[in-house]
Structure formats: structure tokens, C-alpha cells
Amino acid sequence: MKDASFPEVCAQILHLYSAIDIEKLRAMTNSSFALFNDGKDPLPISALGDTDVRVLDTSLGPTFAFKDIGQQMCGQLLNYVLGKQNKKAKIVVETSGDTGPAAIYGVRGCSNVEIFCLYPQGRVSAVQELQMVTIQDANVHVYRTQGDTDEQASVLKELFRDEEFVRAQSICSVNSINWVRIAAQSSYFVWSYLELVRRGEVKFGAPINYVIPTGAFGNAMGAFLAKRMGLPIGRIICATNANDIVHRTLTTGDMSMGVNVQTESPAMDIQFAYNLERMLYFICNENPDIVRPYMQEVERQYSYIPGAVGAKLDSVVLRRIQEVFSSYSVSDAETLATIKEVDEKHNMVLCPHSATSVFAALHPFKELTATTLTVCVLTAHPSKFEEAVQRAIGRDPEFPPAITALRSMPHKFKTLDKRAPEPEVWRKDWIDILKADIASV
Template structure:
């Protein structure tokens, strides 16, 4: 298995090099040179596997022989041994034809744990093999930061710096990141938005000399391993629903801001999983809904919402989808991304827009609709949705046909967003792991949102690692 850049100037690198490169050195994103195809008879056999066994089968298509089979299995077992549920990502039936895929049973109660527990262990594995200290740099709209820190903290040879938008994440999200007292962990709260942080990250990774000098590695979903790990639970959910409903295909409604989670579903579908509709659920920051409906990808004015992890205007993984939309033509992708840089928007023609509508449906869920959905489902089904999952369920109600079976991805435990739950006049009990965070001191630096301030703080972290 080889990987290439969406912009065409990085070709035929292997899995481990793809993990370490993160953002392609030409500024593009890394994708498999050829997406593996899984035949129907293989899918049937895979449907009988545990989550860990399924992860091994899917990872193996992309890893091939770069990690010995027994070592890959060990990495997977170690990564998912930290989850509170034996199925890792259990499927719950909420009502007829609506299922919720619970992705919040990991250490930080968020779906990011599924990829980042594995990626943290993989980075540790590579560090031990190469003897190289790994410096991880990432930005978060809320959940990635805590999951990334939890995935790598205490692992020899790894240091991590996470940027988050100051005052624009939930209190629990902030505490999960900033109560970690570890000299190998640096939390930077930037005076800006997640998009500002994401832009700084990309700017730093695009500086190849700086990236190589400090052995910088990506933890954000620009790293293909994040996408690969998330692909597994689409297969798992489909198999669980099919056992009960015996349907040919299943729709998925996905709360998304950075287009990573929904792209994982798109990849699963291209691998041969019988996925029907892929429903993109957004909030007021609805650039993705605008593109799917009108073919125009143009950031608007940033808005803070009840679902802060989706408060994103520029979706990092959107470029991966563009690559397949334009027929895997890197020159066309480069032209579109250059237009976005110079004109601030991407516009596709009617033919491509028709394909977009074949690939996705979309609905932007505004604040009151989000809260109403939480209240409605808690009242009618006694199931408590976090505000992001509520956006997914609201999009399901708008885009799903009555006879279609749909799985909504539940991306976080509602305890992480009690600010929104309280607005619905619902009292919830915090899990003890979250409850104890409120008594811990915080460790963070508040800085301006620019590359220079971030790099200056990074150098402090790196100087500690070299002592």
C-alpha cells in the first residue's frame, strides 16, 4: 500500500512514513494510492468479528507488512483496552429505524479517543523502533486536545502541544486538557477561533525545515491514521444493525465540523460497505451544508454555538473529498485550493454538484432546534443526547426517508456539555472521572493567535525534552 498527496508532489510513500509526515510536504493531504476493495463474501466473514478483530482486518489493508501482524494486534488490543464498554462502540436502538452509535466510551468520553488511543500507541511504537523523540502538535475545537493528551501522556519519547480557542470550548473540555500536570504536555489557549489555531498548525507544518528540525508530528485529522481508525466503526455499526434489521444498506448521520468523521464514512463506502446516504449534520457554522446544497464552499462569519466542537468554518479534510470528486486529479485539486487561498471560496460546476448530492445530504441545525431535539428525545425515549449528537439526530429527521434505517454517530457523552443540557432543564449526573476534574488546578498559557508565539512556546517545550 502506497500513499500520495492530494496535490501530487508526494508519491508512493509507505504507511509509517504517512503517519510521520501527517500533512503532506507539498501542503496537501495524504490518501491511499488505491482504495482497497472488500468483496461481499469478505464482508460477511468480517461481520462475525469483535471490534478489535475488525480493526485488525481493516488496518491490515493499509499497513500491509510494515508492522508485523502480532505487533499490530498488540497495538490494537492495548488501544481499546482503555474503553469502558466491551464492544468499544456499542449501537443503541433509540426508536424504529433510528440507532445511535455510542463513540464516547473511551478515556475522555469523546469519539476522538477511538483514533487517538491507537495513534498515541502507534507513535510510541515508532519512537521505540527509531529512537527518535516525537513532538506532537495539534489544534482542537474541544475534544481532540483531551483525547490526544490522554493518548500519549506518560509515553517515553513523546511530547505534545495542543492549541485550543480560549473561552470557546466547554468547561469540561477545557478541564480535561488543562488539569494534566506533566512537563511533556503544553496547553496553549489562543485568543481566537479553532480556525485560527488550525491555520497556524498548517502554517507550521508547511514549513518543512521547521517541521523536520523539531520532529513535528500531526495529531489532527490531517493525519490519515485518524481517518482510518474512524472507518472501523462504520463497518461495526453496519454489521450490528444488519443482524437485527437484515437491511441491504444503512444511512449514517454524522455531526461534523472538520469533515474527518464523515470522510471516514465516505472511505468505508468506497471500500465496499453498503452505506446509503451520508448525512452531514452541522450547526450555524454551516459551510459544508452550503457546499452540498449549492456547490459553493465559502466560509462565513464564525458563530459560537451549543455544539462547540463543530464551530469550524474551514474543514481540514474537505480537500480529501475534493480529490475524489475531481477524479483523483491532483492538478485540479491544487487549482481549487489556490482559488480558495486567493478568492476565499471554491465553486464547482453543475456536473460535480450533481455528484456531491449523490454522495451526501446535509442539514445545518440552529441552536433552538438542537435544544428542542435534546428535550424531545429525552422526554420520548429517555435517551439523553449531547448537543452534537442532537444535531445528528435533527439532520436524520430532516434528511432520512421513513423506510430507511439510519445510524446517528454519538460523538460525545452529554456530561461534557452540561451548559447546553441545563438549558433544556435536564439534570444529569457526572461520571466520577469528570466530576473530579473540577477540584484540580489548571496548567495553560494564554497567547495571541499567531505562528511566532506558538513556535516560541514550542521551543520551551522542546528545550525541556533535550535536557
């Protein structure tokens, strides 16, 4: 597989977890990624000046975010399975900004899929919002909420607990709780390593580090999966923003949820990083009896149970985690300063999420990246976060034509508001509305 294209690597990895014929998977991956980067290299890797840091651009799909990679495959596989079974499905998803557009674009216009997507008003970028509310396809249903991403996730989790309703309505999810997302994302860590070997920048078998902007931990989980499959990754470095549950978990074992803070990197404004559970499962030798008590305590806090304070990891578990992972919580000031620094020194404009990974590589982990080749994952196009880029460099980023065209399109969405501040009131309201809409199509 050393000379394989990215679509081929993705197909081979998905084949490890699926009984679907490899030729069918190849057709799906080739179709999914054919138009990434206008048909050129779908995942460009470039050097950051004369440093030992490389940047892997995963943001060149239809919605200009790394989540297009997993969501395109989710859409392809869902369509394939439903077609074979002559069934329909209803996707319910919530987003902090990038998952929603990528999920919608992955299934828009599909006759056998309906998608219901929630996004938080005022907490996504203007472009992210336009990518959702301008979709007129009849199978797309968008909801603007007066909550944050953690509140949205709590509503969806409660909805999915109604197993009878979920089964009767054929409901599924395409958040990174869906394993296809993680498996597909693991493929670009494998492909990028092989590409660097082909270029002669790393000797086959030598370790490299990856620095990953981190919210719900799905992207980092993709890297961890690749490492577990044998990819020689040295360190997986997670760059968070002020919403730092991942950073606290990896450094101190503190799995308590803090207040959800609005930052310059809104797609990472998450306090419930649900993919941490998957990481713990593997770290604990796939023993659910060890993981379950931790997650029960996290769930108690997440469910607003009085007195619940989250979980504290055992020192042995924490030590195992720290054999693989490092992390840093990047401030808004550091994020904007990095966008400015990279623009001035390297003539490259970063989105604020990508900037967190580059900051971590160039500053707190500078000694580590100076001795081992390190790849920073770029996760979104800077034009999706024009206001942050303007604050950093004093000018607009370049806008792809597809994004410019969104500004003149009509909007279609519903609003989910909070008629009372008590969570038990508005959560019930939102669930009732969603259930009624889901059942009506």
C-alpha cells in the same frame, strides 16, 4: 470478518494501509479499546424508540468523545514506530474541544513523545477545558488562546510550512489531517454495519444511511472511506451547526469561509473543513489537477489575502458529491429542542453535537430514514456540555466519576494572547512562542 469484534475490525482495516504485522495491530487495538465503556461493549448500538433510527455511541473512551478511537490508535502507532527507530517526536495539535483531550490522553506519560496543544479560551466546554489543563505530565504542554479554531489552525499550518524546523524537531500532527485518524474511524462504520447484520436488523448487502455530526469533516470522511472500501452505505448525511461550510459545499458547491460563530455545539465551530480536500480528491477520480485550483482559492481566503472569496465547485463535481452526501445546517434552537425531545420520548440524554445528527434523521430527512435503516453517530458524552444540556432539559446530565474528579485538580497551561488585532502580528507572536517551547524540550 462478519463475526469480528470491533478491535479486530479496526486491526484488519489498519492492516490494509500498513506494513505492520497483523498480530501487532491486534495487540494495539485490543489495548486501545479494552477500557472503553468500562470494559463492556465499546460501541453500543440502540434503537431510538420504535423508529427506523439507530444510535451508535462512540463516546465511551477515556475522554468521552468519539475522537478517542482515532487518537488512541495514533498514540499506539506513534509509540510503536518511534520505539523501533529509537526516536522521539513532538506532536503539535489544535482543538475545538474534543481532539485536544483525546490526543493528550493518547500520549500522556510517553517518554518518547511531547505534545503541544492549543485550545480557544471561552469556546470549549468547562469539562473539555479541565480535561486539558489538569494534566500534569511533563510531556504535555497546553496553550489557552485568545482566538478561534480557524485562527489556531492557520497558525499551525504556517508553522508546518517551516519544513526545516519541522524536520529538525521531529514534529507531527494528530488532527484529522493524520490518515490514521480517518482509517481508525472508518472501522466503526464497518463494525456497526456487521453488528446490525448479526442482529438481523439489516440483510447483508442492503444499504443503510449514516447521519454524522460534522465540523472538519473527518468523521464523515471515515464513512466515505468505508463506502469506498465496499461498505453498502446509502447516504452519508452531514449535520452541521451555523458554521456551515460543509453544508454549503455539499448543497451548492460554495467553499467560502464565513464568520466563525459560537454555538451550542462548539466542537463543530469550524469554518475551514480541511478534510473536504480528501473527499474532493476521491470524487474527482484521484486527479489532483482538478482539486488543486479549488483548494488554492480556499487557501487564499484562509490566509487572509485581500479579495479572496474561496472556491465554487463545478456543477459536474457537485453532482458527483450529491450522489453520496446530503446535509443540513441545524440551528441552536433545533439542537436544544432535540435534546429535550429525545429525553422526554426515549429517556436518553444527548450531547448537543449528537443532537444535530438525531434532528437531521427525525426531521429534514424523515422520509429517507423511514424507508432505509439509518444510524446516527453519537459523538460525545452529554456531561461534557452540561450548560447546553441544562438549557435543554432543565437539569444536569449524569457525570462519570472520571469527570467529577477533574474539578479538584490543579491547572497547568500557558496563554497565547493578541497584543495587536492584526493577524500578521499575533500569528507571528504565537509561532515564535511555540517554536521556542518546542525547541526547548
